[in-house]
Amino acid sequence: MRRAAACALAAVVVSAPWLVAVVVPRQQRYVLHVLIFTAFFAALALSYDLVVGHVGSLSLAHPAFFGVGAYTAAILATRAGWPFLADVVGAALAAAAVAALVGVPLFRLTEHAFAVGTLGLAVVASIVANNWVDVTRGPLCITGIPKPVLGLSGGPALVITTLPGQYWLALVALGAVVLLYRGLTTFRLGRAFHAVRDNEPLAGAAGINALKYRLLAFTIAAALAGGVGAMYVHYLSVMCPEEMTIGLTVNLLVIVFLGGVGTLRGVLIGAVLFTALPEVLRLAPTWRLVIYGALLLLVVVRSPEGIERLLRRTTPSRVAG
Amino acid sequence: MAADGGALLELRGVVAGYDEVEVLRGVSLAIRTGEIVCIIGANGAGKSTLLRTVFGIVPARTGAIRFAGEEIANRPPTDVLKRGVGYVPQGRCNFPAMSVEENLEMGAYLRRDAQVRRDIAASLERFPMLAAKRRDLAGTLSGGQQQILEMAIALLLRPRLLMVDEPSLGLDPRMVEIVFDTLLAINRDGTTILMVEQNAKKALSVSHRGFVLELGRNRFEGTGRELLDNPDVRHHYLGG
């Protein structure tokens, strides 16, 4: 994107709370809520795209990592009294640990078996969340998770209570994920990931240990998903097992594949479109899901490689990959 | 440019390519019935693309492609096949998990007439090395044997024109001889042959005529002998 356009967009995104207050004063809270969700989903989708789009492993385990992170943060915050930033880090580490543990055996499986294996993980995680009542309180949910607090313990602290505040915090988190995503998918590391994705035997001949790189992407993606999970529970102040069902994977698949798998712009567009869209469609409650489904079909038929591809066709092309 | 009425296959100003890349930039040629014609040129010149465009796999953006007097540009491959154009793609293109005999049956798939069984038997008779392995899985045959199998498969639809992309690719010298002998025999039996070959010297020595492509355009044309003797062709395309 050209500089001027990028700056303008950034300005709009940052000043969204004020714009919303002016444009839709009666719906402020609702719109901001949707925007915050969009930011979280975008971050989550980007982390998912690392695995699916950049190393080419079709993982269905993301809800598990999101859930592990969310519950870890919830428990650390409510039972161990950990401060906000600490439990976000703890959540990320916990999710990463799970990923590293299951990743080693899983990545030795063939493509299809891997997908099913990760699906199994997601299902198990969901069952654990529902039934390990002593820890997760099962269907009763963990409640009373405090609002995010930024600051050193004992020193001055900033408590994020307002909706705009939550929004900007979510934006910062998304920004961090975007930076990380870019760092991981460009230059040598990015090329190594893409090499493993596009031609694993040849990657081996180039000295790239495919297993190591797949595991790396998988673990980092899990950590990011866990981190997003932590931020999520601090926003909602509640964590229930329903938040980590495998339905989440469907949403992520839609965002990533219809937006543009393997591309930053595509995934971001996908996140905005497919999180905001169902909400906008609430204007037509009876037909909402039908219209949503029809739009998905339309995108798939007209541009199977995602909306990003459509945009690329209209702008001068750069180096592929 | 030989554009007489006796042309079996005729291309005029064909422009074709993949997505944003244009490979053929206005190619013209004509092939008469009964000929063996080969297309040579540097890598990336568009040789394989030409065959694929005639066969309907690659869209032709402009230009005319006429087979036996009828326009076939941009017709789907099954249509082109039915009109009598056979195609043996580059590299291995058979059903490795099926037996030799089953592969031949797949070759005759579009045929519904009663002759099919007889033609398959005739095919095995004509290619004894396939007959010896008729029940073996195609994937277990050597490269050369698979190439012969692929030609046999293409012949089962009794094409008037057989297009072969790099028949000698990856074959040892003995098999290269056998493959070229086979092509000559097929031609003697009445099939016109259009081939793309990097083993240009060998190809030109068995061809009636040849075309040299460069960067998607016509560069030279002549009889096999003329091209073999042409110093420019020798220097740029035959390795001296």
Added chain:
Amino acid sequence: MPLLEIRGLIKRFIGVTAVDRVDLAVERGELVSLIGPNGSGKTTLFNCVTGYLATDGGRVLFGGRDVTNAPSHSVARLGIARTFQQVSVFPRLSALDNLLVFLQQHQEESFLARLLRSRRLRRLETEAVERARRLLDLVGLGDRATAAAGSLSFGQRKLLAFAAALMPDPELLLLDEPAAAVNPTMINQMKQHILALHRQGKTVLLVEHNMDVVMDISQRIVVLDHGEKIAEGPPDVIRRDARVVEAYFGR
């Protein structure tokens, strides 16, 4: 001590022994060709040596060190480069990026450095790009540097793969039919480049069917048939060997 030593290598598939107790030694700096009819086990041998197939017996030594059944990425990092018979490129990456991938074995840059795109990183990257461009020019693909490798023709991909193998400056090159599908004029250039590598002291083991190439540049030829070594010697001797002529040359 030979640079590459294959001792009694065995590889079996169901119903057939593809490599049957093959001994093969290549001295440092030698240029050796491996020839034989289709199905004689040449590519299987390569695959066993470079970690793509598990052996059923025998040993592989590189510079005296046992590397039998080492995984492909380890073999590559030891300084052994190989090309594939069925052309192998990264189709979605540009020709240039295809070559840059092969410099993986140089140290990974630190995470922070990558995020901040440090100056050293940019310099290394520039040097790598220059090297890659030189190699692309060498194989005549200089003007296709930014094209996606998948959009190149088969022969061009062959040339790209050849250039990529040269990128990490390997000690030992295992080339599987580098001349197949390549235009005769370019084959001449390739021959010259292989000879130049040889003069630089690199060791080359070549599988080829193109007799012009084999006879012209090889110091020694090894002949396989049905998984067994049936002859070995300088080009003049092999050319006249009756068994080889019968199995391989035909007329």
